[in-house]
Amino acid sequence: MKDKIHPEYKEVTVTCACGATFKTRSAIGKDTLQADLCSSCHPFYTGKQKFVDTAGRVEKFNRKFGGEYFKKADDKKAKK
Ligand SMILES: [Zn+2]
Numbered sequence: 001m002k003d004k005i006h007p008e009y010k011e012v013t014v015t016c017a018c019g020a021t022f023k024t025r026s027a028i029g030k031d032t033l034q035a036d037l038c039s040s041c042h043p044f045y046t047g048k049q050k051f052v053d054t055a056g057r058v059e060k061f062n063r064k065f066g067g068e069y070f071k072k073a074d075d076k077k078a079k080k
Contacts, residue, residue, distance in 0.1 A: 016041060 007027040014033045015021050018041035026033065039045050 014038065 008029065009025055009027045011023055012026045012031055012033050013021055013023055014035050016035045016038035020038050020040040043049060
């Protein structure tokens with residue numbers, strides 16, 4: 001590797017919002033990293049439903065696309 005052009009790649013401690021901590025390596029230049037999800041609490045790994053809702057995004061989505069929105073889209077597809 002070339003000298004002085006590479007960021008320092010060192011061990012960092014990741015702290016998840018669920019309280020889990022684990023170590024990994026990163027070039028972010030800090031010793032710690034805050035994560036919202038990790039392999040202990042992500043629905044993909046837990047198999048449980050979990051809403052990661054910040055600032056009412058789920059409500060906004062439901063207001064816009066909830067109710068009849070997808071039913072109409074399905075009707076159009078069915079006619080083709
Ligand atoms: Zn977590």
